[in-house]
Amino acid sequence: MANGKRILRLTAIVIALAGVLGFQLEAMGMFDAASEAAGKPDVIMIDTIAKLESLEQPAVVFRHDLHTKALKDQGMSCESCHKKDAKGTLTLAFDRLEGEDRAGMSASGLKDMYHNGCISCHVKTEEKGFKTGPKTGECRSCHQERPEAADRVPAGMDNMLHFVHWDSKVIPADAGKDTNCGACHKKAGEEDSWRFSEAAKTEPLKDVFHSQCVTCHESMIEKKADRSGPVQCAGCHGEKETAERAVELAKNLKAMGGTLPRLPRKQPDAVLLAPEVKPDAADKKPTGMAPVAFDHKLHEAQADSCLTCHKDGVNAKLNDSYEALHDVSDPATCVGCHAKAQRKPQCAGCHDARPAAKVLSKDSCATCHNVGVGEKTGMMSMMATAPVNPAAMSKEEKQAEAARVIADRPATQAMVAEKDIPEFVTIGALADQYRPSKMPHRKIVMALYKGMQGDKLAATFHATPEAVCAGCHHNAPATLTPPKCASCHGKPFETEGKPGLKAAYHGQCMTCHKEMKLEKPAATNCVACHEKKTN
Numbered sequence: 001m002a003n004g005k006r007i008l009r010l011t012a013i014v015i016a017l018a019g020v021l022g023f024q025l026e027a028m029g030m031f032d033a034a035s036e037a038a039g040k041p042d043v044i045m046i047d048t049i050a051k052l053e054s055l056e057q058p059a060v061v062f063r064h065d066l067h068t069k070a071l072k073d074q075g076m077s078c079e080s081c082h083k084k085d086a087k088g089t090l091t092l093a094f095d096r097l098e099g100e101d102r103a104g105m106s107a108s109g110l111k112d113m114y115h116n117g118c119i120s121c122h123v124k125t126e127e128k129g130f131k132t133g134p135k136t137g138e139c140r141s142c143h144q145e146r147p148e149a150a151d152r153v154p155a156g157m158d159n160m161l162h163f164v165h166w167d168s169k170v171i172p173a174d175a176g177k178d179t180n181c182g183a184c185h186k187k188a189g190e191e192d193s194w195r196f197s198e199a200a201k202t203e204p205l206k207d208v209f210h211s212q213c214v215t216c217h218e219s220m221i222e223k224k225a226d227r228s229g230p231v232q233c234a235g236c237h238g239e240k241e242t243a244e245r246a247v248e249l250a251k252n253l254k255a256m257g258g259t260l261p262r263l264p265r266k267q268p269d270a271v272l273l274a275p276e277v278k279p280d281a282a283d284k285k286p287t288g289m290a291p292v293a294f295d296h297k298l299h300e301a302q303a304d305s306c307l308t309c310h311k312d313g314v315n316a317k318l319n320d321s322y323e324a325l326h327d328v329s330d331p332a333t334c335v336g337c338h339a340k341a342q343r344k345p346q347c348a349g350c351h352d353a354r355p356a357a358k359v360l361s362k363d364s365c366a367t368c369h370n371v372g373v374g375e376k377t378g379m380m381s382m383m384a385t386a387p388v389n390p391a392a393m394s395k396e397e398k399q400a401e402a403a404r405v406i407a408d409r410p411a412t413q414a415m416v417a418e419k420d421i422p423e424f425v426t427i428g429a430l431a432d433q434y435r436p437s438k439m440p441h442r443k444i445v446m447a448l449y450k451g452m453q454g455d456k457l458a459a460t461f462h463a464t465p466e467a468v469c470a471g472c473h474h475n476a477p478a479t480l481t482p483p484k485c486a487s488c489h490g491k492p493f494e495t496e497g498k499p500g501l502k503a504a505y506h507g508q509c510m511t512c513h514k515e516m517k518l519e520k521p522a523a524t525n526c527v528a529c530h531e532k533k534t535n
Contacts, residue, residue: 037061038148042233045146046094046114052107057143060114065232074130078218078231080121090215092207118142155209155236158304160249163260170225179264184212191265192313262300269297270402272371273320274390291371291390293405298456308332334368338457346451347458348515350471353508367461371405413452413462416469420480421445427530429486430502437530445469472508 037043042065050059071080082090083097091098095117096105105113118133125132134141165171166181174182185191194208213229220228234241253260274291299309306314311332330336342351372388390398421442428436448468452458462468466478476482489504499507513523521528 037063037144039151040065040147040234041150041152041237041239042066043147043150048093049107049110052110057139058145060142061144061147062142065234068232070125070130070132074125074128077222078214081117084215088215089211090218092211098203150237151239152233152237153239153242155242156305159260159263159300160246160253162263162305164249166264167261168227170220170227181264183216190315192315196313196316260301262297263306267296267300268399270294270399270406271296272388272390272393272398272402274371289365290369291388292368293371293402295406338461341457345515345517346448349512350448350468352511352515353471353474364461367463371401409456410459410463411456413449413455413459414465414467415449416445416465416480418442418446427505430505431530434526434530434532439529472512 040063042063044062044064045059046062047055047059049055067081068078071077078090081094082092083095084090085097093100095113119135122132122135126135165184166179168180171180171183173180181191185193187193194212195205214231217229217231221231230236230241236242271294272291273294300306303309309332310316310318312319325333326335327333328335328339331340342348388401393401423440423442425439425441426436427439445468448471452462452468464478466480469480469482470476470478473482475488485504486501489498489501491498491500492502493500494503498504509529510523512518513521526532
């Protein structure tokens with residue numbers, strides 16, 4: 001009897017220890033899995049049930065790419081987990097069509113569906129001899145606190161990726177046409193049907209794209225096509241994978257000559273931008289700003305995609321309000337995009353010191369608003385020649401007029417003759433502890449000119465030879481003999497918003513070196529500009 005009790009006690013202890021050990025092993029597995037999932041772009045939190053009732057345990061951390069690879073190793077596909085609707089589109093929900101859980105499926109029903117589907121798959125996978133996931137009782141291996149945020153790269157359809165699709169020989173051409181655009185854009189003239197569709201109004205946009213794109217990529221794999229798009233999350237959202245893809249695409253583009261072909265949608269080369277012009281009641285002459293000749297072809301090559309400018313879709317009317325085109329803080333507007341271009345190192349040295357108000361000065365307005373303008377004012381009410389009235393012109397006439405103005409724009413920036421640029425300028429007004437600074441003035445100006453070579457934006461806005469001088473002489477008239485800095489910055493300290501002379505010199509020079517990323521001399525290397533006095 002005593003031996004029997006002893007055996008029972010030992011058995012109970014063994015069971016308890018096994019339980020504790022099992023819990024600890026499961027907990028260890030949980031922490032290992034959580035650490036492995038941290039920062040992965042394929043992490044999906046399965047928290048559907050949380051929308052219906054409070055969760056007893058944390059949501060499930062699901063590694064999508066890990067499962068996709070496991071299915072592929074077993075000769076299985078996405079349809080092992082995802083159903084297709086009547087149109088053959090892969091649904092993103094697990095083992096059910098989209099919206100079924102919102103159509104009356106209970107929380108317990110969803111729970112059973114996930115548990116039965118996932119665990120049964122893990123059991124079958126193990127029976128086949130493959131490494132598998134958690135099974136019955138290993139709850140904490142799946143139910144974990146949300147890991148650290150994933151580093152997902154945005155998977156936008158930029159011009160390069162767009163070209164890969166419409167230039168693909170794997171995607172068949174539309175019947176009777178030279179392009180395959182109809183494979184994605186079902187109706188001509190409705191290229192935005194995905195992004196601005198009825199489905200996109202009720203479903204997250206990412207779900208619309210995932211469903212359409214992944215379904216197509218998966219169908220290519222099933223057809224054993226030579227090329228297919230990714231079905232793994234990292235293929236579109238992984239930093240490493242997208243970087244490798246960009247390098248590969250760049251190599252292919254270089255082999256083609258380095259120029260990305262334009263989208264084959266018969267878009268115009270030039271556009272005349274102007275609000276509707278109405279005759280003034282008094283003198284029957286058009287009023288307001290002159291039209292703008294917009295180089296559409298040039299801007300296509302500079303933009304990542306059509307949506308850079310056409311934010312409401314390429315088929316929607318362009319928002320031509322003043323704010324939509326002139327907001328200096330919005331890089332999607334004309335002025336904002338130009339201001340962003342000024343942040344390039346070769347431009348930022350000069351433009352960083354110029355106030356934002358200067359971006360919309362009278363002269364800069366006239367640079368764009370000049371179609372039909374006789375005087376260089378940009379204002380139609382002050383024109384010396386007959387104004388252009390877009391309201392009375394056909395579409396073809398507008399494009400022809402815009403093309404003519406664009407063709408007349410300078411191809412290179414105007415330059416001051418090198419001999420007229422002082423070779424050195426000695427700055428000695430504040431010489432005290434340091435010797436006067438002998439600034440290589442001509443070398444600096446010529447370096448600025450070199451940085452503008454080949455830049456049509458710079459050529460257009462630096463239309464006068466002295467325009468580059470405004471980089472340093474920012475509030476002086478455009479002249480070869482600008483006033484000295486001390487004429488404005490004569491006080492030792494800031495006065496009326498103007499820094500003192502010493503602060504003005506250092507702020508101008510040091511900021512320029514920093515923004516232009518000049519290493520020699522460094523912005524903080526004092527003796528590189530003015531030697532320290534020895535006595």
